[in-house]
Amino acid sequence: MAKYEFWFVVGSQFLYGPETLETVEKRAREMAAELSRVLPYPLVYKVTAKTNKEIADTIKEANYRDECAGIITWCHTFSPSKMWINGLVNLQKPWLHFATQYNQEIPNEEIDMDFMNLNQAAHGDREHGFIGARLRKPRKIVAGYWKDAEVHQRIGSWMKAAIGVAVSKDLKVMRFGDNMREVAVTEGDKVEVQTKLGWQVNTWAVGDLVKEMNAVTESEIDALVAAYTAAYDVATDNMTAIRYQAREEIAMKKMMDAEGCRAFSNTFQDLYGMEQLPGLASQHLMAQGYGYGGEGDWKVSAMTAIMKAMGENGNGSSAFMEDYTYNLTDGKEYSLGAHMLEVCPSLAAGKPRIETHPLGIGMNEKDPARLVFEGKAGDAIVASLIDMGGRLRLIVQDIEAVKPILPMPNLPVARVMWRAFPDLTTGVECWITAGGAHHTVLSYDVTAEQMHDWARMMDIEFVHIGRDTTVEGLEKELLYNDVAWKLKEF
Ligand code: MN
Numbered sequence: 080m081a082k083y084e085f086w087f088v089v090g091s092q093f094l095y096g097p098e099t100l101e102t103v104e105k106r107a108r109e110m111a112a113e114l115s116r117v118l119p120y121p122l123v124y125k126v127t128a129k130t131n132k133e134i135a136d137t138i139k140e141a142n143y144r145d146e147c148a149g150i151i152t153w154c155h156t157f158s159p160s161k162m163w164i165n166g167l168v169n170l171q172k173p174w175l176h177f178a179t180q181y182n183q184e185i186p187n188e189e190i191d192m193d194f195m196n197l198n199q200a201a202h203g204d205r206e207h208g209f210i211g212a213r214l215r216k217p218r219k220i221v222a223g224y225w226k227d228a229e230v231h232q233r234i235g236s237w238m239k240a241a242i243g244v245a246v247s248k249d250l251k252v253m254r255f256g257d258n259m260r261e262v263a264v265t266e267g268d269k270v271e272v273q274t275k276l277g278w279q280v281n282t283w284a285v286g287d288l289v290k291e292m293n294a295v296t297e298s299e300i301d302a303l304v305a306a307y308t309a310a311y312d313v314a315t316d317n318m319t320a321i322r323y324q325a326r327e328e329i330a331m332k333k334m335m336d337a338e339g340c341r342a343f344s345n346t347f348q349d350l351y352g353m354e355q356l357p358g359l360a361s362q363h364l365m366a367q368g369y370g371y372g373g374e375g376d377w378k379v380s381a382m383t384a385i386m387k388a389m390g391e392n393g394n395g396s397s398a399f400m401e402d403y404t405y406n407l408t409d410g411k412e413y414s415l416g417a418h419m420l421e422v423c424p425s426l427a428a429g430k431p432r433i434e435t436h437p438l439g440i441g442m443n444e445k446d447p448a449r450l451v452f453e454g455k456a457g458d459a460i461v462a463s464l465i466d467m468g469g470r471l472r473l474i475v476q477d478i479e480a481v482k483p484i485l486p487m488p489n490l491p492v493a494r495v496m497w498r499a500f501p502d503l504t505t506g507v508e509c510w511i512t513a514g515g516a517h518h519t520v521l522s523y524d525v526t527a528e529q530m531h532d533w534a535r536m537m538d539i540e541f542v543h544i545g546r547d548t549t550v551e552g553l554e555k556e557l558l559y560n561d562v563a564w565k566l567k568e569f
Contacts (some may be wrong), residue, residue, distance in 0.1 A: 173219075175234065255343065271469075416495045422492065426523070476499060
């Protein structure tokens with residue numbers, strides 16, 4: 080992910096004379112260099128903009144350059160905003176307006192009219208804010224002193240959301256088989272999704288995957304099985320099943336890499352010519368950053384890939400998840416999430432075990448090998464993208480993952496247990512009211528604020544279920560959203 084950078088575009092004008100402009104540029108370079116040391120991606124100083132053309136040219140270049148994942152603007156001095164219009168109307172990259180100031184304190188003795196002319200962010204950033212609002216451009220606004228750790232954290236967090244935008248616009252999803260028969264929520268308009276989010280979602284024949292599997296060599300399998308046994312405990316004698324999963328992983332990876340796909344989906348209803356539903360295979364691919372969705376759910380697969388890329392080091396602790404069952408005892412209200420096999424080991428609290436068990440669903444000739452583990456404790460979110468017909472809605476709920484309160488020794492799959500906010504039953508009522516899916520992406524290192532930033536940059540509806548959400552309030556919000564999004568279509 081190191082290829083991405085962000086551009087620092089500083090607003091000014093000729094009014095103050097060359098000396099002031101030199102100081103602005105010197106300081107802007109210093110700020111970009113120092114911020115680059117503490118932010119997750121480099122911030123590259125681009126220009127102290129004084130004319131319409133300088134701004135328009137910089138934004139044209141930002142749009143064109145793949146490595147530029149977004150721009151950060153700031154007005155050290157007053158920068159009249161009409162000269163930003165021609166550039167900003169064409170801006171296609173994420174935009175953060177950083178309302179900051181070079182000096183932290185007002186210097187009692189030093190302050191005079193020269194100081195006032197040079198340090199004008201307090202009104203320069205308001206002029207800049209007006210044109211963003213007037214143009215209805217999606218932007219993130221972060222205000223605060225540029226050396227504050229909290230400011231760094233907020234800008235860094237936005238940068239990762241902007242990386243999610245870059246990954247989304249470039250994302251290819253490989254579908255093996257169609258969606259599970261009769262399921263509604265895993266459906267969606269692929270043309271709409273490609274237009275809005277950039278995703279190229281296409282299908283490949285399971286027969287072609289089987290052909291690729293048959294071409295995998297024993298030595299390729301030996302190498303991958305060695306990687307499995309180095310990373311995981313082997314808790315089965317069935318090495319044949321593990322080797323078969325390795326064969327599936329190698330074949331799927333070759334096909335995805337040949338097409339540049341970073342996400343895939345498959346379905347237990349279409350495994351023609353395969354002995355096992357990929358379990359360990361899908362889990363180990365997810366651990367490498369590939370997105371996955373079960374039952375043909377290409378939307379959750381794509382979201383998993385994007386949220387992984389938004390996480391720590393470009394492959395964070397985010398995974399395909401499914402709400403399975405509840406514990407409804409008073410005071411011990413928890414959700415239990417799992418899937419029939421495919422939970423990413425990036426969620427694991429300890430070292431996962433490779434086990435083999437029968438799978439009582441779908442067309443499995445042999446018992447599939449899978450990783451079994453408990454999810455770690457910690458603050459997290461679950462996210463679901465649904466197609467409302469005419470628009471996309473992203474629903475995010477805050478949760479707190481806990482160490483599972485029961486050992487569940489006969490449950491043959493990885494499991495995560497969590498407390499939902501505002502509480503389990505209100506949360507369920509809110510989630511169902513909003514139409515959220517049973518499939519989600521569960522993430523420990525992407526926040527609701529980052530998902531909100533991402534949704535704003537992608538121009539899709541965002542619904543957040545958090546500690547203060549009520550069903551009544553949410554119903555109103557959804558009604559207003561419906562009206563607003565219908566108006567936006569015209
Ligand atoms: Mn499922």
